[in-house]
Amino acid sequence: MSAPLLEIDDLRVHFSTDEGVVRAVDGVSLEIAEGEMLGIVGESGSGKSVASLTVLGLTRAANAEITGQISFEGQDLTAMDDEGLRRIRGNGIAMIFQDPLSALHPFYRVGNQLVEAIQVHRDVGDADARARAVELLELVGIPDPGRRMGEYPHELSGGMRQRVMIAMALTNDPRLLIADEPTTALDVTTQAQILRLIERLRRELGMAVIMITHDLGVIAEVADRVMVMYAGEAVEAGTLEQIFYDPQHPYTWGLLGSLTRVDQPRLARLAQIAGQPPSLINPPGGCHFRDRCPHEFAKCTEHPDLERRGGDAGHRDRCWLAPDRKREARVIASTGAIGLEAAKEPAS
Amino acid sequence: MSSLAESGPVPAGAGVGAEGPILVVERLVKHFPIKAGILIDRQIGAVRAVDDVSFSVDRGETLGLVGESGCGKSTLARSILQLIAPTSGSVRFEGREVAGLGRRAARELRADMQMVFQDPYASLNPRKRIAQIIGDPMLLHGIVERGEVKAVVQDLLETVGLNPEHYNRFPHEFSGGQRQRIGIARALGLRPKLIIADEPVSALDVSIQAQIINLLEDLQEEYRLTYVFVAHDLSVVRHVADRIAVMYLGKIVEIGPAEAVYDTPIHPYTEALLSAVPIPDPRANAARRQIVLEGDVPSPADPPAGCRFHTRCPRATDVCSTGEPLLIDHGGGHHAACHHPLDRA
Ligand SMILES: Nc1ncnc2c1ncn2[C@@H]1O[C@H](COP(=O)(O)OP(=O)(O)OP(=O)(O)O)[C@@H](O)[C@H]1O
Ligand SMILES: Nc1ncnc2c1ncn2[C@@H]1O[C@H](COP(=O)(O)OP(=O)(O)OP(=O)(O)O)[C@@H](O)[C@H]1O
Ligand code: SF4
Ligand SMILES: [Mg+2]
Ligand SMILES: [Mg+2]
Numbered sequence: 001m002s003a004p005l006l007e008i009d010d011l012r013v014h015f016s017t018d019e020g021v022v023r024a025v026d027g028v029s030l031e032i033a034e035g036e037m038l039g040i041v042g043e044s045g046s047g048k049s050v051a052s053l054t055v056l057g058l059t060r061a062a063n064a065e066i067t068g069q070i071s072f073e074g075q076d077l078t079a080m081d082d083e084g085l086r087r088i089r090g091n092g093i094a095m096i097f098q099d100p101l102s103a104l105h106p107f108y109r110v111g112n113q114l115v116e117a118i119q120v121h122r123d124v125g126d127a128d129a130r131a132r133a134v135e136l137l138e139l140v141g142i143p144d145p146g147r148r149m150g151e152y153p154h155e156l157s158g159g160m161r162q163r164v165m166i167a168m169a170l171t172n173d174p175r176l177l178i179a180d181e182p183t184t185a186l187d188v189t190t191q192a193q194i195l196r197l198i199e200r201l202r203r204e205l206g207m208a209v210i211m212i213t214h215d216l217g218v219i220a221e222v223a224d225r226v227m228v229m230y231a232g233e234a235v236e237a238g239t240l241e242q243i244f245y246d247p248q249h250p251y252t253w254g255l256l257g258s259l260t261r262v263d264q265p266r267l268a269r270l271a272q273i274a275g276q277p278p279s280l281i282n283p284p285g286g287c288h289f290r291d292r293c294p295h296e297f298a299k300c301t302e303h304p305d306l307e308r309r310g311g312d313a314g315h316r317d318r319c320w321l322a323p324d325r326k327r328e329a330r331v332i333a334s335t336g337a338i339g340l341e342a343a344k345e346p347a348s
Numbered sequence: 349m350s351s352l353a354e355s356g357p358v359p360a361g362a363g364v365g366a367e368g369p370i371l372v373v374e375r376l377v378k379h380f381p382i383k384a385g386i387l388i389d390r391q392i393g394a395v396r397a398v399d400d401v402s403f404s405v406d407r408g409e410t411l412g413l414v415g416e417s418g419c420g421k422s423t424l425a426r427s428i429l430q431l432i433a434p435t436s437g438s439v440r441f442e443g444r445e446v447a448g449l450g451r452r453a454a455r456e457l458r459a460d461m462q463m464v465f466q467d468p469y470a471s472l473n474p475r476k477r478i479a480q481i482i483g484d485p486m487l488l489h490g491i492v493e494r495g496e497v498k499a500v501v502q503d504l505l506e507t508v509g510l511n512p513e514h515y516n517r518f519p520h521e522f523s524g525g526q527r528q529r530i531g532i533a534r535a536l537g538l539r540p541k542l543i544i545a546d547e548p549v550s551a552l553d554v555s556i557q558a559q560i561i562n563l564l565e566d567l568q569e570e571y572r573l574t575y576v577f578v579a580h581d582l583s584v585v586r587h588v589a590d591r592i593a594v595m596y597l598g599k600i601v602e603i604g605p606a607e608a609v610y611d612t613p614i615h616p617y618t619e620a621l622l623s624a625v626p627i628p629d630p631r632a633n634a635a636r637r638q639i640v641l642e643g644d645v646p647s648p649a650d651p652p653a654g655c656r657f658h659t660r661c662p663r664a665t666d667v668c669s670t671g672e673p674l675l676i677d678h679g680g681g682h683h684a685a686c687h688h689p690l691d692r693a
Contacts, residue, residue, distance in 0.1 A: 043553040157644045158417075187416040187580065189641045192624040196640055214553065217583075217626025220633050240630050258558035260587040262625040263632060265607060270587070272562055273555035276523050 003074065004031035005208050006055070006093075006176055011068035013047075013054050015061075020281040024050040026232035028068075029306060032176070032225075037202060037209045039223030039240075041216055041255075043277060047232040048212045049098060052178045056095060057085040073175070090121035094174035096165050098181045103165060104153040110164055111149025117171045136167040141197055159190035166197065170205070177202075178210045183218065195222055216259060220244065228252050231278050231288040234306055238315035248310050248317035251289045253330045287318065295321055295329050359403050359593075359603045359675065359683045369404035370542060370574050371428070371461075376401045376437035376447075378420075378427045382649060395649045397423040399598035400437075402675075405542070405591075410568070410575040412589030412606065414582055416621070416645060419595040421578045425544045428576070429461055430454050441542070459489045462535035466547035468527035472519040478505070478530060479515040486537045504533040508563060525556035529563065536567065544576040549584060561588060582625045586610055591681075594618045597648050597656040600675065604682030614684035617657045655687065663688045 013025040025047040032038045042048050053059045070077040097103045114133035137145035140163040183191035202209050226243040228236040236249040257271030275292045286301040299320040306316050310323030379394035397420045405411045413421050427434040439446040465471035483497040492500050502512035508529040549557040579585050593603040602615040613619045620639040627633045641660050652659050658668035667687050675685040
């Protein structure tokens with residue numbers, strides 16, 4: 001396999017605040033290859049946004065301590081100056097933010113915002129930039145793009161706005177698109193449109209995508225590989241098949257077991273994870289999931305690394321349980337809602 | 349097949365409760381006027397948020413109310429509880445007409461019909477302690493004496509899985525899931541028969557969602573509660589509901605027993621909506637056929653003529669843009685409003 005497009009090694013982002021040090025990201029390692037779609041899933045506050053913003057240098061601040069390596073096409077982004085990062089943002093990596101309204105200026109016409117974004121990074125005249133803008137709106141499936149250019153963000157529906165955001169992100173032909181919850185604010189039918197769009201663009205433009213979401217359904221639809229985050233850490237990472245049909249971490253089991261499914265009748269009762277995520281100011285020592293984990297044992301007071309344990313090659317997790325224990329325990333942990341039963345048979 | 353005539357039968361329950369419906373909603377309409385004019389307010393139109401909706405709910409059952417943002421779910425919920433005055437139509441609770449009741453009588457009835465809200469942050473008064481938030485409505489309705497309120501509140505906290513010692517805390521000292529439990533405890537305190545829960549878990553993380561769903565189900569069993577469960581998440585609704593009503597632009601387009609609606613939808617909108625929901629199982633996801641609807645939902649201020657769905661419907665023909673389809677019984681209490689119902693082989 002060729003060198004990954006983006007490689008993150010043991011990233012940590014700690015913010016000092018009045019209440020103490022917030023360990024927002026506390027050990028994230030990942031790789032993403034050209035054209036690949038990586039899903040990052042985790043609950044609110046688990047550090048998904050901070051981790052992805054940090055890739056673009058957008059969390060740099062006086063109160064932020066950032067350690068670890070982020071290398072993109074062989075360049076180390078953590079060591080790069082702001083000017084260099086700006087160039088990367090213009091030319092290699094683009095991001096779609098969680099809140100589409102905040103990223104579009106309310107008082108400027110959509111077309112002008114696009115033209116400006118194009119001209120920031122490209123030395124092109126107005127006419128060419130406008131033509132390119134129309135082309136981009138067309139590419140993201142906006143009907144009658146010429147007319148839409150003259151509209152203001154509030155005149156667009158949520159789905160249209162998200163398409164415009166995606167068009168903005170594409171102005172610089174990115175090699176990597178980071179999409180932070182691009183469909184969370186949308187209805188399901190619109191979400192389906194946007195997910196289709198992102199998949200099509202990935203195929204046509206050959207770009208890699210990091211898809212951040214709290215919805216395992218979205219992950220199941222689009223991702224090639226998955227990273228599960230909990231309390232600032234990657235607790236499990238593997239292929240889509242590995243995470244869904246051979247999950248190794250009790251938190252992942254809990255997530256999968258607590259899901260409802262639209263294609264299956266109700267089960268007697270949902271498996272639930274007791275308690276709440278820990279504070280990131282003083283996370284429990286040892287395994288961060290320890291005080292919610294039904295399988296906790298003596299070893300769990302030590303902090304587990306993210307490494308290959310019971311899973312197949314390329315599948316890593318942070319849980320001390322022995323592989324056989326995991327196989328037994330996870331079937332009980334899930335009510336059978338998810339494909340854990342299927343996991344007993346070899347993947348087809 | 350019988351068509352739903354002007355005063356025809358109201359789509360009824362699956363017979364979960366033998367005593368018949370606890371709630372009957374008939375031809376309910378809520379239009380919000382759109383005004384213009386500087387000196388004199390002129391009404392230039394109306395948002396037809398709820399437009400001629402009829403259904404009933406049996407005692408002890410859970411009716412799931414689904415549909416996309418802006419289709420009128422919250423407006424319907426609020427009109428039932430008389431939190432907003434309906435434009436027209438009837439709401440009968442245990443046989444008594446609720447629409448147009450005086451404030452006092454409405455308040456009394458409201459104790460029997462409680463609402464749990466979507467936003468666990470906005471729905472609790474930040475300056476009140478938990479003891480007051482849960483206890484005050486009970487005192488107001490004369491359900492408890494002042495002297496026993498603390499003990500009752502602590503009981504309720506325990507029932508919803510919170511630490512009874514926390515009765516003196518403020519809302520900001522609780523997490524989202526815990527606040528939702530407080531909202532549920534407040535509703536339960538009035539000993540309601542019917543709870544209308546408007547997106548009760550939408551703002552919560554999945555692991556916390558499961559806790560609240562399990563809690564609501566336990567309480568239903570224990571107190572024989574009836575639920576109207578409003579949500580846009582069709583997977584959650586499938587898990588909790590006995591019957592499902594699907595709304596589109598202010599209308600119920602399909603209603604029936606949950607399994608029938610999910611497994612053999614009749615209305616093309618229901619089919620498309622269900623197929624858009626991602627399944628958290630990659631193999632199952634890859635194996636199914638997804639229908640992706642084009643375009644956006646039209647404005648409820650100017651809904652399309654005929655069938656409101658015809659502008660996006662893959663099955664639409666000429667008749668769909670002229671004649672409004674009636675909500676028709678397709679057997680087994682499964683009703684749908686469509687000129688070209690899907691085959692149910
Ligand atoms: N600038 C900052 N200073 C201090 N704490 C911060 C800062 N930015 C984020 N945090 C904290 O870091 C943690 C992780 O936040 P982050 O936004 O990455 O979560 P997330 O996984 O994206 O959650 P969500 O799903 O809600 O978007 C949170 O506890 C948040 O409050
Ligand atoms: N007080 C109001 N004045 C005017 N229009 C209103 C008012 N309340 C709601 N509406 C409109 O009525 C329609 C239905 O709104 P409603 O809140 O009932 O939808 P909903 O199905 O609950 O949506 P969501 O899933 O977003 O909560 C929308 O077009 C909304 O903008
Ligand atoms: S009536 Fe026509 S437009 Fe409406 S849902 Fe049925 S087929 Fe589609
Ligand atoms: Mg985030
Ligand atoms: Mg609503």
